[in-house]
Amino acid sequence: MKSPNMETFKQQKVEDFYxxxxxxxxGQFAMVKKCREKSTGLEYAAKFIKKRQSRASRRGVCREEIQREVSILRQLLHPNVITLHDVFENRTDVVLILELVSGGELFDFLAQKESLSEEEATxxxxxxxxxxxxxxxxxxAHFDLKSTSR
Known part of the structure; x- marks a missing residue:
């Protein structure tokens, strides 16, 4: 049974829209795939989070933790923090539709460059x-900080 303050996510198939x-x-309990919104043609990142199927299970993420992540993401609006676009749920997954940051990981960008100017580093x-x-x-507090070379 869902608690009264637990938000429901869209129950439609994410594939009907993307x-x-x-x-x-x-990662351990999530996979991120590129997706394209059918109605607009805009590209996003779809984060498929495996839901924990029972309290006794160690596989997946409990619904309350996913709800907390969504609640936090819905509060954020900053050019250097990804934005949440939409949320879907099915029997096994919650799918977060997130801003797609396509510049690649900053570490990979830096590894390929021979040197970085002071202006770029700054x-x-x-x-x-x-x-x-x-x-x-x-x-x-962010415990999984990632940076990209936007």
Whole structure:
């Protein structure tokens, strides 16, 4: 039984609204794929989070933790923090439709460059610190910080 303050996500099939494409990355309980919204043609990232099927199970993420992530993401609006576009749910997954950041990982960008100008380094550090400062001002700590070369 769902608690009264637990939000319901869209129960329609995400595939009815988005064309799902290539895998961008994966973790223990989630996979991220590129997707394209059918009605607009805009590209996003679809994060498929495996739901824990029972309290006793260790596989998947409990619904309350997913709800917390969605609740936090819905509060955020900053150019250096990804935005949440939509949320779907089926029997096994919750699918977050997120802003697609296509510049690639900053680490990979830096590894390919022979040198980085002071201006480039300053720009990257400034973007990261502005995003983290915004989160901290909202009393949000980020435990999986990623930076991209937008």
């Amino acid at each position: 064309d799902i494409g290539e895998e961008l990355g994966s 720009s990257f550090i400034k973007q990261i610190l502005e995003g983290v400062n915004y989160l901290h001002a909202k009393k949000i």
